[in-house]
Amino acid sequence: MTYPLVSFKNVAKNFGKMNAVTNLNFEIEKGEFLAIMGPSGCGKTTTLRMLAGLENPSSGEIRFNNRLMNNVKPHERDTPLVWQSLALFPFLNVQENVEFGLKMRGISSKTRQKKSLEWLEKLEVRELAKRDISTLSGGQKQRVALARSLVMEPEILLLDEPLSALDAHLVIRMQAVLTQLQKELGITFVYVTHSQSEAFAMANRVIIMNVGEISQIGTPKDIYRSPTNQFVAEFVGRNNILSGKVYDIKSKIAFIKTNSGNYNFEIIDQNIELGNTLNYIISADLMNFSLVKPKNSNIVNCKLISEEYIGSMVTLFLESVDGTEFKIQMQEREHSKLNIQNGGKYWLSWSKKNVHTLKQD
Protein backbone atom coordinates (compact mmCIF):
# COMPACT_ATOMS: atom_id res chain seq x y z
CA MET A 1 0.00 0.00 0.00
CA THR A 2 1.31 3.41 -0.84
CA TYR A 3 0.86 6.33 1.47
CA PRO A 4 0.89 10.03 0.73
CA LEU A 5 4.15 11.78 1.60
CA VAL A 6 2.43 13.82 4.29
CA SER A 7 -1.00 13.58 5.79
CA PHE A 8 -2.74 15.85 8.27
CA LYS A 9 -5.67 14.30 10.12
CA ASN A 10 -7.88 16.54 12.27
CA VAL A 11 -4.86 18.58 13.26
CA ALA A 12 -5.41 21.49 15.63
CA LYS A 13 -2.98 23.78 17.39
CA ASN A 14 -3.75 26.22 20.12
CA PHE A 15 -1.46 28.61 21.96
CA GLY A 16 -3.05 28.95 25.38
CA LYS A 17 -6.65 29.85 24.68
CA MET A 18 -5.97 31.06 21.15
CA ASN A 19 -6.75 28.58 18.39
CA ALA A 20 -4.12 28.97 15.70
CA VAL A 21 -5.47 26.24 13.44
CA THR A 22 -8.31 23.75 13.70
CA ASN A 23 -9.59 20.88 11.68
CA LEU A 24 -6.70 20.56 9.26
CA ASN A 25 -7.27 17.62 6.93
CA PHE A 26 -5.15 17.34 3.83
CA GLU A 27 -2.52 15.27 2.12
CA ILE A 28 0.62 16.21 0.27
CA GLU A 29 1.67 13.97 -2.60
CA LYS A 30 5.21 13.18 -3.62
CA GLY A 31 6.63 15.67 -6.10
CA GLU A 32 3.90 18.27 -6.01
CA PHE A 33 4.29 22.01 -5.57
CA LEU A 34 1.77 22.95 -2.93
CA ALA A 35 1.09 26.52 -1.92
CA ILE A 36 -0.61 27.43 1.32
CA MET A 37 -2.12 30.87 1.00
CA GLY A 38 -4.16 33.15 3.19
CA PRO A 39 -4.20 36.53 4.89
CA SER A 40 -1.86 37.11 7.84
CA GLY A 41 -2.95 35.30 10.97
CA CYS A 42 -4.76 32.57 9.04
CA GLY A 43 -2.52 29.83 10.45
CA LYS A 44 -0.47 29.11 7.33
CA THR A 45 2.88 29.61 9.04
CA THR A 46 1.78 27.54 12.04
CA THR A 47 0.89 24.74 9.63
CA LEU A 48 4.34 24.93 8.06
CA ARG A 49 6.06 25.03 11.45
CA MET A 50 4.17 21.88 12.44
CA LEU A 51 5.53 20.18 9.33
CA ALA A 52 9.05 21.12 10.44
CA GLY A 53 8.36 20.03 14.02
CA LEU A 54 8.92 23.52 15.40
CA GLU A 55 5.40 23.34 16.83
CA ASN A 56 3.68 20.21 18.02
CA PRO A 57 -0.01 19.80 17.19
CA SER A 58 -2.34 20.08 20.18
CA SER A 59 -4.48 17.30 18.73
CA GLY A 60 -4.76 15.22 15.58
CA GLU A 61 -2.11 13.33 13.64
CA ILE A 62 0.63 14.35 11.24
CA ARG A 63 2.16 11.46 9.31
CA PHE A 64 5.11 11.31 6.91
CA ASN A 65 4.96 8.18 4.75
CA ASN A 66 2.48 6.89 7.31
CA ARG A 67 4.93 7.36 10.19
CA LEU A 68 3.40 9.34 13.06
CA MET A 69 5.48 12.52 13.46
CA ASN A 70 3.65 14.31 16.28
CA ASN A 71 6.47 14.38 18.82
CA VAL A 72 9.50 13.92 16.61
CA LYS A 73 12.00 16.69 17.33
CA PRO A 74 12.87 19.10 14.54
CA HIS A 75 16.47 17.89 14.26
CA GLU A 76 15.30 14.32 13.80
CA ARG A 77 13.27 15.26 10.73
CA ASP A 78 14.34 15.80 7.19
CA THR A 79 12.28 18.90 6.48
CA PRO A 80 14.60 21.81 5.70
CA LEU A 81 12.89 25.18 5.73
CA VAL A 82 13.69 28.35 3.82
CA TRP A 83 12.90 31.09 6.31
CA GLN A 84 11.17 34.34 5.67
CA SER A 85 14.07 36.01 7.52
CA LEU A 86 16.42 33.62 5.62
CA ALA A 87 18.15 32.95 8.99
CA LEU A 88 21.61 32.57 7.48
CA PHE A 89 24.34 32.27 10.10
CA PRO A 90 26.12 35.65 10.12
CA PHE A 91 29.32 34.28 11.68
CA LEU A 92 29.83 31.73 8.89
CA ASN A 93 30.70 32.43 5.26
CA VAL A 94 28.52 31.34 2.35
CA GLN A 95 30.02 27.90 1.93
CA GLU A 96 30.10 27.21 5.67
CA ASN A 97 26.41 28.11 5.80
CA VAL A 98 25.62 25.62 3.08
CA GLU A 99 27.72 22.97 4.78
CA PHE A 100 26.03 23.47 8.14
CA GLY A 101 23.33 20.83 7.79
CA LEU A 102 25.79 18.25 6.44
CA LYS A 103 28.12 18.96 9.36
CA MET A 104 25.25 18.37 11.78
CA ARG A 105 24.67 15.03 10.04
CA GLY A 106 28.30 14.11 10.71
CA ILE A 107 29.28 14.01 7.04
CA SER A 108 33.03 14.19 6.33
CA SER A 109 34.52 17.55 5.52
CA LYS A 110 35.59 16.44 2.02
CA THR A 111 32.09 15.37 0.99
CA ARG A 112 30.69 18.50 2.59
CA GLN A 113 32.89 20.74 0.51
CA LYS A 114 32.12 18.90 -2.69
CA LYS A 115 28.37 18.94 -2.14
CA SER A 116 28.14 22.52 -0.98
CA LEU A 117 30.04 23.75 -4.03
CA GLU A 118 27.86 21.59 -6.25
CA TRP A 119 24.71 23.22 -4.90
CA LEU A 120 26.13 26.72 -4.96
CA GLU A 121 26.94 26.00 -8.60
CA LYS A 122 23.38 24.85 -9.32
CA LEU A 123 22.06 28.07 -7.83
CA GLU A 124 24.62 30.11 -9.79
CA VAL A 125 26.37 31.59 -6.76
CA ARG A 126 29.48 29.44 -6.64
CA GLU A 127 31.77 32.44 -6.96
CA LEU A 128 30.40 33.73 -3.64
CA ALA A 129 31.52 30.66 -1.67
CA LYS A 130 34.09 32.46 0.48
CA ARG A 131 32.11 35.66 0.93
CA ASP A 132 30.71 36.98 4.18
CA ILE A 133 26.92 36.81 4.47
CA SER A 134 26.67 40.52 5.26
CA THR A 135 28.23 41.39 1.89
CA LEU A 136 25.54 39.67 -0.19
CA SER A 137 22.54 41.26 -1.89
CA GLY A 138 18.98 40.15 -1.13
CA GLY A 139 18.76 37.93 -4.19
CA GLN A 140 22.13 36.31 -3.49
CA LYS A 141 21.17 35.59 0.13
CA GLN A 142 18.02 33.99 -1.20
CA ARG A 143 19.99 31.63 -3.38
CA VAL A 144 22.38 30.77 -0.55
CA ALA A 145 19.44 30.03 1.75
CA LEU A 146 17.97 27.74 -0.90
CA ALA A 147 21.30 25.98 -1.39
CA ARG A 148 21.64 25.49 2.37
CA SER A 149 18.31 23.68 2.48
CA LEU A 150 18.61 21.77 -0.80
CA VAL A 151 22.09 20.43 -0.02
CA MET A 152 20.33 18.16 2.49
CA GLU A 153 18.65 16.51 -0.53
CA PRO A 154 15.36 16.18 1.28
CA GLU A 155 12.10 14.64 0.08
CA ILE A 156 10.25 17.79 1.00
CA LEU A 157 11.30 21.44 1.09
CA LEU A 158 9.37 23.97 3.15
CA LEU A 159 9.35 27.63 2.14
CA ASP A 160 7.97 30.37 4.36
CA GLU A 161 7.29 33.49 2.26
CA PRO A 162 10.88 33.39 1.01
CA LEU A 163 10.37 36.06 -1.64
CA SER A 164 8.59 38.64 0.48
CA ALA A 165 11.72 40.73 1.04
CA LEU A 166 12.79 40.90 -2.61
CA ASP A 167 12.21 43.59 -5.24
CA ALA A 168 9.40 42.91 -7.69
CA HIS A 169 11.64 42.05 -10.65
CA LEU A 170 13.70 39.65 -8.52
CA VAL A 171 10.53 37.95 -7.31
CA ILE A 172 9.64 37.01 -10.87
CA ARG A 173 13.14 35.65 -11.50
CA MET A 174 13.20 33.67 -8.30
CA GLN A 175 9.78 32.23 -9.10
CA ALA A 176 11.22 30.88 -12.33
CA VAL A 177 14.25 29.50 -10.46
CA LEU A 178 12.03 27.78 -7.91
CA THR A 179 9.64 26.24 -10.44
CA GLN A 180 12.57 25.03 -12.52
CA LEU A 181 14.33 23.50 -9.49
CA GLN A 182 11.19 21.81 -8.30
CA LYS A 183 10.62 20.21 -11.71
CA GLU A 184 14.24 19.14 -12.08
CA LEU A 185 14.64 17.68 -8.62
CA GLY A 186 11.17 16.24 -8.22
CA ILE A 187 11.18 17.30 -4.58
CA THR A 188 7.89 18.20 -2.94
CA PHE A 189 7.70 21.94 -2.27
CA VAL A 190 5.38 23.37 0.35
CA TYR A 191 5.23 27.10 -0.16
CA VAL A 192 3.55 29.45 2.28
CA THR A 193 2.62 32.89 1.01
CA HIS A 194 0.07 35.64 1.21
CA SER A 195 0.69 36.54 -2.42
CA GLN A 196 -1.79 35.19 -4.92
CA SER A 197 0.48 35.85 -7.86
CA GLU A 198 3.32 33.80 -6.33
CA ALA A 199 1.04 30.92 -5.40
CA PHE A 200 -0.77 30.81 -8.73
CA ALA A 201 2.41 31.21 -10.75
CA MET A 202 4.20 28.26 -9.19
CA ALA A 203 1.91 25.80 -7.46
CA ASN A 204 0.15 22.72 -8.82
CA ARG A 205 -2.24 22.85 -5.93
CA VAL A 206 -3.24 25.62 -3.55
CA ILE A 207 -4.69 25.49 -0.06
CA ILE A 208 -6.54 28.65 0.93
CA MET A 209 -6.73 29.20 4.68
CA ASN A 210 -8.83 31.59 6.70
CA VAL A 211 -8.87 32.07 10.49
CA GLY A 212 -7.18 28.75 11.16
CA GLU A 213 -9.23 26.61 8.81
CA ILE A 214 -8.96 25.42 5.24
CA SER A 215 -11.34 27.33 3.00
CA GLN A 216 -10.59 25.51 -0.22
CA ILE A 217 -8.09 23.12 -1.75
CA GLY A 218 -7.66 22.95 -5.48
CA THR A 219 -5.61 23.76 -8.54
CA PRO A 220 -5.00 27.48 -9.15
CA LYS A 221 -7.56 27.36 -11.95
CA ASP A 222 -10.19 25.75 -9.72
CA ILE A 223 -9.68 28.38 -7.11
CA TYR A 224 -9.68 31.23 -9.56
CA ARG A 225 -12.66 30.15 -11.63
CA SER A 226 -14.70 28.21 -9.11
CA PRO A 227 -14.18 29.44 -5.58
CA THR A 228 -16.42 27.44 -3.28
CA ASN A 229 -17.24 30.17 -0.80
CA GLN A 230 -17.40 33.89 -0.39
CA PHE A 231 -14.10 34.18 1.47
CA VAL A 232 -12.14 32.57 -1.36
CA ALA A 233 -14.04 34.57 -3.95
CA GLU A 234 -13.11 37.79 -2.20
CA PHE A 235 -9.57 36.74 -1.36
CA VAL A 236 -8.56 35.83 -4.88
CA GLY A 237 -9.98 39.19 -5.84
CA ARG A 238 -11.30 40.64 -9.08
CA ASN A 239 -14.63 38.90 -8.64
CA ASN A 240 -18.05 40.49 -8.80
CA ILE A 241 -20.11 38.99 -6.02
CA LEU A 242 -23.90 39.19 -6.32
CA SER A 243 -26.49 37.87 -3.94
CA GLY A 244 -30.20 37.51 -4.48
CA LYS A 245 -33.32 35.38 -4.45
CA VAL A 246 -34.39 32.95 -7.18
CA TYR A 247 -37.82 34.04 -8.39
CA ASP A 248 -38.20 31.82 -11.43
CA ILE A 249 -36.64 28.77 -13.06
CA LYS A 250 -37.34 28.03 -16.73
CA SER A 251 -35.65 25.33 -18.79
CA LYS A 252 -32.40 25.25 -16.83
CA ILE A 253 -32.22 29.02 -16.49
CA ALA A 254 -32.49 30.57 -13.04
CA PHE A 255 -33.89 34.06 -12.72
CA ILE A 256 -32.65 35.99 -9.77
CA LYS A 257 -33.59 39.25 -8.09
CA THR A 258 -30.77 41.27 -6.57
CA ASN A 259 -30.46 44.78 -5.20
CA SER A 260 -28.96 46.06 -8.42
CA GLY A 261 -31.41 44.39 -10.80
CA ASN A 262 -32.82 41.15 -12.11
CA TYR A 263 -30.43 38.71 -13.75
CA ASN A 264 -30.35 35.13 -14.94
CA PHE A 265 -27.86 32.31 -15.34
CA GLU A 266 -27.62 28.78 -16.62
CA ILE A 267 -27.95 26.01 -14.08
CA ILE A 268 -25.27 23.41 -14.75
CA ASP A 269 -25.18 20.91 -11.94
CA GLN A 270 -26.16 23.04 -8.96
CA ASN A 271 -29.17 22.13 -6.94
CA ILE A 272 -31.23 25.30 -7.14
CA GLU A 273 -34.84 25.70 -6.11
CA LEU A 274 -37.36 28.44 -6.33
CA GLY A 275 -37.08 30.91 -3.45
CA ASN A 276 -33.41 30.06 -2.69
CA THR A 277 -31.19 32.90 -1.59
CA LEU A 278 -27.74 32.51 -3.09
CA ASN A 279 -24.41 34.21 -3.78
CA TYR A 280 -22.74 33.95 -7.12
CA ILE A 281 -19.77 35.49 -8.85
CA ILE A 282 -18.77 36.73 -12.24
CA SER A 283 -15.04 37.08 -12.74
CA ALA A 284 -14.00 40.65 -13.56
CA ASP A 285 -12.28 39.59 -16.77
CA LEU A 286 -15.47 37.99 -18.05
CA MET A 287 -17.47 41.24 -17.89
CA ASN A 288 -18.24 43.31 -20.98
CA PHE A 289 -18.11 47.05 -21.06
CA SER A 290 -20.11 49.38 -23.28
CA LEU A 291 -20.98 53.01 -23.63
CA VAL A 292 -24.52 52.37 -24.84
CA LYS A 293 -27.18 50.08 -23.42
CA PRO A 294 -26.61 46.52 -24.73
CA LYS A 295 -29.44 44.20 -25.71
CA ASN A 296 -28.41 41.30 -23.44
CA SER A 297 -30.38 40.29 -20.41
CA ASN A 298 -27.63 40.59 -17.76
CA ILE A 299 -26.90 44.29 -17.75
CA VAL A 300 -26.36 46.98 -15.18
CA ASN A 301 -25.81 50.72 -15.41
CA CYS A 302 -22.91 51.93 -13.24
CA LYS A 303 -20.95 54.98 -12.31
CA LEU A 304 -17.16 54.75 -12.64
CA ILE A 305 -15.43 55.25 -9.27
CA SER A 306 -11.76 54.53 -9.95
CA GLU A 307 -9.22 52.76 -12.14
CA GLU A 308 -6.21 50.63 -11.30
CA TYR A 309 -3.38 49.85 -13.72
CA ILE A 310 -1.33 46.67 -13.39
CA GLY A 311 0.95 46.16 -16.34
CA SER A 312 -1.12 46.03 -19.49
CA MET A 313 -4.35 45.40 -17.60
CA VAL A 314 -6.78 47.95 -16.22
CA THR A 315 -9.33 47.25 -13.54
CA LEU A 316 -12.30 49.60 -13.40
CA PHE A 317 -14.22 49.93 -10.16
CA LEU A 318 -17.85 50.89 -10.64
CA GLU A 319 -20.96 51.29 -8.53
CA SER A 320 -24.59 50.69 -9.49
CA VAL A 321 -27.41 53.00 -8.36
CA ASP A 322 -28.12 50.92 -5.24
CA GLY A 323 -24.45 50.93 -4.21
CA THR A 324 -23.40 47.42 -5.34
CA GLU A 325 -19.74 47.34 -6.37
CA PHE A 326 -18.72 46.00 -9.76
CA LYS A 327 -15.27 45.37 -11.22
CA ILE A 328 -14.24 44.84 -14.78
CA GLN A 329 -10.83 44.01 -16.15
CA MET A 330 -9.74 44.91 -19.66
CA GLN A 331 -6.64 45.40 -21.75
CA GLU A 332 -5.04 48.79 -21.44
CA ARG A 333 -4.95 49.34 -25.23
CA GLU A 334 -8.66 48.56 -25.38
CA HIS A 335 -9.30 50.94 -22.51
CA SER A 336 -7.40 53.81 -24.08
CA LYS A 337 -9.55 53.65 -27.23
CA LEU A 338 -12.65 54.43 -25.21
CA ASN A 339 -13.05 57.85 -23.73
CA ILE A 340 -13.74 56.82 -20.15
CA GLN A 341 -13.98 59.30 -17.31
CA ASN A 342 -14.41 58.95 -13.57
CA GLY A 343 -18.00 59.69 -12.57
CA GLY A 344 -19.30 58.76 -16.01
CA LYS A 345 -22.17 56.30 -16.46
CA TYR A 346 -21.48 53.09 -18.39
CA TRP A 347 -23.06 49.72 -19.03
CA LEU A 348 -21.77 46.36 -17.86
CA SER A 349 -23.03 43.05 -19.16
CA TRP A 350 -22.16 39.40 -18.87
CA SER A 351 -23.15 36.09 -20.36
CA LYS A 352 -25.48 33.81 -18.44
CA LYS A 353 -22.88 31.06 -18.94
CA ASN A 354 -20.07 32.87 -17.08
CA VAL A 355 -21.61 32.66 -13.65
CA HIS A 356 -20.33 30.59 -10.75
CA THR A 357 -22.50 30.00 -7.69
CA LEU A 358 -20.96 29.89 -4.22
CA LYS A 359 -21.71 27.34 -1.52
CA GLN A 360 -24.06 28.65 1.13
CA ASP A 361 -22.41 29.25 4.50
Place this chain on the structure above:
Amino acid sequence: MTKDKFYNLILKFYLFFIFVFIFTPIAFSIIFSFNSQRFPTIPLGNFSLEWYIKIFNDAEIWQAAINSVIVSSITCLIATFLGFCTAYSDYRYRFKFKGIYLALVLLPPTIPLIILALAMLAWLSKIGMSGQLWSIICAHSVLTAPFAMAIIRLRLNQMDPDLEAASWNLGGSEWATMRNVILPYCKPAIISSLCLTAAVSFDEFAISWFVSGLNKTVPVIILEIVQGNIDPQVNAIGTFVFFTSITLVITAQIFFLTWQMKGKK
Protein backbone atom coordinates in the same frame (compact mmCIF):
# COMPACT_ATOMS: atom_id res chain seq x y z
CA MET B 1 21.05 77.37 15.57
CA THR B 2 23.37 79.65 17.51
CA LYS B 3 21.65 78.53 20.70
CA ASP B 4 22.37 74.94 19.79
CA LYS B 5 26.00 75.81 19.15
CA PHE B 6 26.20 77.50 22.51
CA TYR B 7 24.82 74.47 24.38
CA ASN B 8 27.07 72.27 22.36
CA LEU B 9 30.09 74.28 23.45
CA ILE B 10 29.07 74.17 27.12
CA LEU B 11 28.59 70.41 26.93
CA LYS B 12 32.01 70.02 25.33
CA PHE B 13 33.59 72.00 28.15
CA TYR B 14 31.72 69.94 30.69
CA LEU B 15 32.97 66.73 29.12
CA PHE B 16 36.47 68.12 28.97
CA PHE B 17 36.47 68.95 32.70
CA ILE B 18 35.13 65.53 33.59
CA PHE B 19 38.09 63.97 31.82
CA VAL B 20 40.45 66.42 33.49
CA PHE B 21 39.14 65.58 36.95
CA ILE B 22 39.32 61.86 36.32
CA PHE B 23 42.65 61.67 34.60
CA THR B 24 44.75 64.37 36.28
CA PRO B 25 45.36 62.40 39.50
CA ILE B 26 46.17 59.31 37.42
CA ALA B 27 48.54 61.28 35.23
CA PHE B 28 50.27 62.74 38.28
CA SER B 29 50.56 59.33 39.82
CA ILE B 30 52.26 58.10 36.64
CA ILE B 31 54.57 61.15 36.50
CA PHE B 32 55.59 60.87 40.15
CA SER B 33 56.29 57.15 39.74
CA PHE B 34 59.30 58.19 37.63
CA ASN B 35 60.39 60.94 40.02
CA SER B 36 63.50 60.43 42.15
CA GLN B 37 62.22 62.50 45.07
CA ARG B 38 60.54 60.84 47.98
CA PHE B 39 57.79 63.44 48.30
CA PRO B 40 55.46 64.33 45.45
CA THR B 41 56.32 67.98 45.06
CA ILE B 42 57.05 70.36 42.22
CA PRO B 43 59.68 71.05 40.92
CA LEU B 44 60.32 67.43 40.05
CA GLY B 45 63.59 65.70 40.75
CA ASN B 46 65.41 63.48 38.25
CA PHE B 47 63.90 60.78 36.10
CA SER B 48 64.32 57.50 37.92
CA LEU B 49 63.20 53.89 37.82
CA GLU B 50 64.06 53.49 41.51
CA TRP B 51 60.48 52.79 42.64
CA TYR B 52 59.89 50.27 39.89
CA ILE B 53 63.06 48.45 40.86
CA LYS B 54 61.95 48.50 44.46
CA ILE B 55 58.56 46.96 43.81
CA PHE B 56 60.11 44.51 41.39
CA ASN B 57 62.31 43.20 44.19
CA ASP B 58 59.55 43.15 46.79
CA ALA B 59 58.33 39.56 47.32
CA GLU B 60 55.18 40.69 49.06
CA ILE B 61 54.12 42.85 46.13
CA TRP B 62 54.92 40.05 43.70
CA GLN B 63 52.73 37.73 45.73
CA ALA B 64 49.92 40.28 45.71
CA ALA B 65 50.21 40.67 41.95
CA ILE B 66 50.09 36.90 41.46
CA ASN B 67 47.08 36.70 43.77
CA SER B 68 45.30 39.42 41.81
CA VAL B 69 45.97 37.69 38.50
CA ILE B 70 44.72 34.35 39.83
CA VAL B 71 41.61 35.89 41.37
CA SER B 72 40.64 37.99 38.38
CA SER B 73 41.30 35.29 35.81
CA ILE B 74 39.27 32.64 37.65
CA THR B 75 36.57 35.17 38.56
CA CYS B 76 36.09 36.23 34.96
CA LEU B 77 35.62 32.62 33.87
CA ILE B 78 33.07 31.83 36.59
CA ALA B 79 31.21 35.14 36.21
CA THR B 80 31.02 34.88 32.43
CA PHE B 81 29.81 31.28 32.64
CA LEU B 82 27.11 32.22 35.16
CA GLY B 83 26.23 35.34 33.19
CA PHE B 84 25.90 33.39 29.96
CA CYS B 85 23.66 30.78 31.57
CA THR B 86 21.31 33.37 33.04
CA ALA B 87 21.22 35.43 29.86
CA TYR B 88 20.44 32.35 27.79
CA SER B 89 17.76 31.12 30.15
CA ASP B 90 16.20 34.56 29.92
CA TYR B 91 16.41 34.55 26.10
CA ARG B 92 15.16 31.07 25.55
CA TYR B 93 12.54 30.28 28.18
CA ARG B 94 9.41 31.84 29.51
CA PHE B 95 8.55 30.89 33.06
CA LYS B 96 6.68 32.10 36.09
CA PHE B 97 8.42 34.68 38.29
CA LYS B 98 10.91 35.46 35.53
CA GLY B 99 10.81 39.12 36.60
CA ILE B 100 11.84 38.22 40.13
CA TYR B 101 14.51 35.86 38.80
CA LEU B 102 16.04 38.63 36.70
CA ALA B 103 15.80 41.19 39.51
CA LEU B 104 17.63 38.81 41.85
CA VAL B 105 20.32 38.15 39.28
CA LEU B 106 20.92 41.85 38.75
CA LEU B 107 20.84 42.68 42.47
CA PRO B 108 24.51 42.43 43.61
CA PRO B 109 25.85 45.64 41.98
CA THR B 110 23.05 47.67 43.59
CA ILE B 111 24.14 46.74 47.12
CA PRO B 112 26.74 49.09 48.65
CA LEU B 113 30.13 47.39 48.44
CA ILE B 114 30.84 47.70 52.17
CA ILE B 115 27.60 45.95 53.03
CA LEU B 116 28.19 43.27 50.44
CA ALA B 117 31.75 42.83 51.73
CA LEU B 118 30.64 42.57 55.38
CA ALA B 119 27.91 40.10 54.49
CA MET B 120 30.39 38.05 52.49
CA LEU B 121 32.84 38.01 55.36
CA ALA B 122 30.15 37.00 57.86
CA TRP B 123 28.83 34.23 55.63
CA LEU B 124 32.18 32.90 54.43
CA SER B 125 33.62 32.73 57.93
CA LYS B 126 30.51 30.92 59.11
CA ILE B 127 31.08 28.15 56.56
CA GLY B 128 34.84 28.22 57.20
CA MET B 129 35.83 29.63 53.83
CA SER B 130 37.09 33.07 54.73
CA GLY B 131 40.65 34.29 54.40
CA GLN B 132 41.50 32.27 51.30
CA LEU B 133 41.90 33.11 47.64
CA TRP B 134 38.77 31.10 46.95
CA SER B 135 36.78 33.41 49.20
CA ILE B 136 37.75 36.44 47.09
CA ILE B 137 36.96 34.53 43.91
CA CYS B 138 33.51 33.55 45.24
CA ALA B 139 32.68 37.08 46.32
CA HIS B 140 33.98 38.63 43.10
CA SER B 141 32.01 36.16 40.98
CA VAL B 142 28.83 37.21 42.77
CA LEU B 143 29.67 40.86 42.20
CA THR B 144 30.63 40.62 38.52
CA ALA B 145 28.27 37.94 37.14
CA PRO B 146 25.49 40.53 36.58
CA PHE B 147 27.80 42.56 34.31
CA ALA B 148 28.54 39.46 32.28
CA MET B 149 24.86 38.65 32.09
CA ALA B 150 23.97 42.18 30.96
CA ILE B 151 26.52 42.17 28.11
CA ILE B 152 25.64 38.70 26.84
CA ARG B 153 21.91 39.37 27.13
CA LEU B 154 22.32 42.41 24.92
CA ARG B 155 23.96 40.28 22.27
CA LEU B 156 21.34 37.51 22.46
CA ASN B 157 18.58 40.06 22.06
CA GLN B 158 20.14 41.07 18.73
CA MET B 159 20.03 37.51 17.46
CA ASP B 160 17.44 36.61 14.83
CA PRO B 161 15.20 34.23 16.80
CA ASP B 162 15.01 32.00 13.72
CA LEU B 163 18.76 31.22 13.82
CA GLU B 164 18.46 28.68 16.59
CA ALA B 165 15.42 27.04 15.00
CA ALA B 166 17.24 27.05 11.64
CA SER B 167 20.01 24.98 13.19
CA TRP B 168 17.53 22.44 14.62
CA ASN B 169 15.82 22.40 11.25
CA LEU B 170 19.12 21.46 9.61
CA GLY B 171 19.63 18.53 11.97
CA GLY B 172 21.48 20.17 14.86
CA SER B 173 20.51 18.83 18.30
CA GLU B 174 20.10 21.32 21.13
CA TRP B 175 23.69 20.85 22.30
CA ALA B 176 25.09 20.99 18.80
CA THR B 177 23.14 24.20 18.26
CA MET B 178 24.54 25.66 21.46
CA ARG B 179 28.08 24.84 20.32
CA ASN B 180 27.73 25.76 16.65
CA VAL B 181 25.29 28.67 16.68
CA ILE B 182 24.71 30.28 20.06
CA LEU B 183 28.31 30.31 21.29
CA PRO B 184 29.85 31.54 18.02
CA TYR B 185 27.18 34.22 17.77
CA CYS B 186 27.88 35.36 21.34
CA LYS B 187 31.67 35.18 21.00
CA PRO B 188 32.33 38.94 20.91
CA ALA B 189 30.06 39.44 23.92
CA ILE B 190 31.76 36.60 25.77
CA ILE B 191 35.23 38.05 25.15
CA SER B 192 33.98 41.48 26.13
CA SER B 193 32.48 40.06 29.30
CA LEU B 194 35.67 38.16 30.20
CA CYS B 195 37.72 41.36 29.94
CA LEU B 196 35.28 43.52 31.81
CA THR B 197 34.71 41.14 34.73
CA ALA B 198 38.48 40.58 34.99
CA ALA B 199 39.01 44.35 35.14
CA VAL B 200 36.37 44.84 37.83
CA SER B 201 37.79 42.00 39.89
CA PHE B 202 41.38 43.20 39.44
CA ASP B 203 40.51 46.69 40.72
CA GLU B 204 38.08 45.77 43.43
CA PHE B 205 39.20 46.79 46.88
CA ALA B 206 36.46 46.69 49.56
CA ILE B 207 35.44 43.06 49.24
CA SER B 208 39.01 41.87 48.79
CA TRP B 209 40.08 43.73 51.88
CA PHE B 210 37.32 42.18 53.99
CA VAL B 211 37.56 38.57 52.90
CA SER B 212 41.17 38.17 51.83
CA GLY B 213 42.78 37.58 55.22
CA LEU B 214 46.48 37.07 54.58
CA ASN B 215 46.10 36.58 50.83
CA LYS B 216 46.38 40.20 49.81
CA THR B 217 45.56 41.42 46.34
CA VAL B 218 47.13 44.47 44.73
CA PRO B 219 44.53 47.07 45.84
CA VAL B 220 44.77 45.75 49.40
CA ILE B 221 48.55 46.05 49.49
CA ILE B 222 48.34 49.60 48.11
CA LEU B 223 46.15 50.56 51.04
CA GLU B 224 48.59 48.98 53.49
CA ILE B 225 51.50 50.93 52.05
CA VAL B 226 49.56 54.20 52.02
CA GLN B 227 48.43 53.66 55.59
CA GLY B 228 52.02 53.30 56.83
CA ASN B 229 53.73 56.28 55.19
CA ILE B 230 54.13 58.23 52.01
CA ASP B 231 55.95 55.98 49.61
CA PRO B 232 56.28 56.62 45.83
CA GLN B 233 56.19 52.84 45.33
CA VAL B 234 52.41 53.29 45.37
CA ASN B 235 52.66 55.41 42.24
CA ALA B 236 54.59 52.69 40.47
CA ILE B 237 52.13 50.00 41.49
CA GLY B 238 49.24 52.31 40.56
CA THR B 239 50.69 52.81 37.12
CA PHE B 240 50.78 49.05 36.55
CA VAL B 241 47.24 48.59 37.83
CA PHE B 242 45.99 51.45 35.70
CA PHE B 243 47.45 50.06 32.49
CA THR B 244 46.23 46.53 33.20
CA SER B 245 42.68 47.71 33.83
CA ILE B 246 42.53 50.16 30.98
CA THR B 247 43.81 47.51 28.56
CA LEU B 248 41.10 45.10 29.67
CA VAL B 249 38.37 47.72 29.52
CA ILE B 250 39.43 48.96 26.09
CA THR B 251 39.57 45.42 24.75
CA ALA B 252 36.06 44.87 26.08
CA GLN B 253 34.91 48.09 24.44
CA ILE B 254 36.44 47.23 21.09
CA PHE B 255 34.61 43.91 20.93
CA PHE B 256 31.42 45.52 22.20
CA LEU B 257 31.49 48.39 19.73
CA THR B 258 32.41 46.32 16.66
CA TRP B 259 29.48 43.98 17.19
CA GLN B 260 27.15 46.88 17.92
CA MET B 261 28.07 48.47 14.60
CA LYS B 262 27.64 45.18 12.77
CA GLY B 263 24.30 44.65 14.46
CA LYS B 264 23.07 47.94 13.08
CA LYS B 265 23.97 47.15 9.50
